[in-house]
Amino acid sequence: GAVVSQHPSWVICKSGTSVKIExxxxxxxxxxxxxxxxxxxxSLMLMAxxxxxxxxxxxxxxEKDKFLINHASLTLSTLTVTSAHPEDSSFYICSALPEYExxxxxxxxxxxx
Amino acid sequence: xxxxxxxxSMDCAEGRAANLPCNHSTISGNEYVYWYRQxxxxxxxxxxxxxxxxxxxxxASLIITEDRKSSTLxxxxxxxxxxxxxxxxxxxxxxxxxxGLTFGKGTHLIIQP
Numbered sequence: 001g002a003v004v005s006q007h008p009s010w011v012i013c014k015s016g017t018s019v020k021i022e023x024x025x026x027x028x029x030x031x032x033x034x035x036x037x038x039x040x041x042x043s044l045m046l047m048a049x050x051x052x053x054x055x056x057x058x059x060x061x062x063e064k065d066k067f068l069i070n071h072a073s074l075t076l077s078t079l080t081v082t083s084a085h086p087e088d089s090s091f092y093i094c095s096a097l098p099e100y101e102x103x104x105x106x107x108x109x110x111x112x113x
Numbered sequence: 114x115x116x117x118x119x120x121x122s123m124d125c126a127e128g129r130a131a132n133l134p135c136n137h138s139t140i141s142g143n144e145y146v147y148w149y150r151q152x153x154x155x156x157x158x159x160x161x162x163x164x165x166x167x168x169x170x171x172x173a174s175l176i177i178t179e180d181r182k183s184s185t186l187x188x189x190x191x192x193x194x195x196x197x198x199x200x201x202x203x204x205x206x207x208x209x210x211x212x213g214l215t216f217g218k219g220t221h222l223i224i225q226p
Contacts, residue, residue, distance in 0.1 A: 004156075034213040043200075044157065046213035059213075093156045095213075101147070102214060104156030 002028050002098045006105035013084055014113055021079045021108045023094030029074035030096035035067075038091040038107075050077040084112045117201045122221040131188040133220050135201030138182040144205050146177060148186045150197040151219070157200065160186065196224045 003026040013019050023033055031052050036044040048069055049057040056069035068080040077096075081088055089112045095102040118136040125131040137146065147162040161168055161175045163184075168175045174187040188195055200219040204212070 006156075036213070036216075043216040043218055044151075044214075046215065049213055091154070095156070101159045101162065103159065107154070107156045109154075 002026075002096070002103040004094065004096050004103050004105040006092075006094060006108050008108060009106060010109040010111075012111045012113065015085050016083055018080055018082045019084055019110060021081070021092055021094075021110075023077045023079070023096070023105055025075045025096045025098070025103075028096070028098040030077075030098060031074065032097050033071060033077040034095045034097075034102065035069065035077075035079050036093045036095070038093060044093060081110065084110070086112045088112050117203055117217055119199070119201055119217065119220045121218065122223065124223050124225055125188075125191050127193060127224050127226050128190055131191040131195065131222060131224070133186040133188075133199050133201075133222060134183065135186070136183045137201070137203045140181050140203050141205070144203045146175065146181075146184050147202040147204060147214075148173070148175065149200045149202065149214075149216075150195075150222075151200070152194075152197040157216075160199075191222075191224045193224050193226060195222065197222060 005024045007022045033050040035047045037047050038044045046059050047062045050069045050071040052071045052074050058064045071077040091107050091109055093107040095104040145162050145164050148160040149157040151157045161173050163175045177184045198219040198221050200216050
């Protein structure tokens, strides 16, 4: 099946710094990628839809200036958490759509101190 | 997308069939039933999907009632590695559309040795 990778798998940063998370489709091209966030003991929540070559579409309540998404190629989307704060600590997961079903990355655990 | 209802948790003995129910009484005629699972601290994994006919693949079987208001995911010979949260998702397209997934709370399936 299709493989999606994320980097880093975990990151710890200080409050106020920015963190970049990469999502790559390894064996297919993806015009569309998605970013989700999952807090402890909760379900995944869709944050935004990343479209190659165009601006991302954000879900209601997600700050586009805080969560910057860049989808510069058909195999790479990046999520940058700007000026991170402890409440941004979460599990961030991306997915990509090669054809009929979404394939998910392994996730990135972000801890903001 | 139609709302789904799943039991919050289930136990199953190792080696036995695990039957996970999902109610989707408001499903529309063009909506598919998808199943994903998430093993702890990993990204979700696609299992199977169907429209109205029963489906089977190497991972599981999906049984959809004739009125399509409910379905059952069957793991024929559960192993300890099948312990995960299982999500039943109903969506209007076959997955090729550009919409992210809406995850409910899912069923936490625990396989007992």
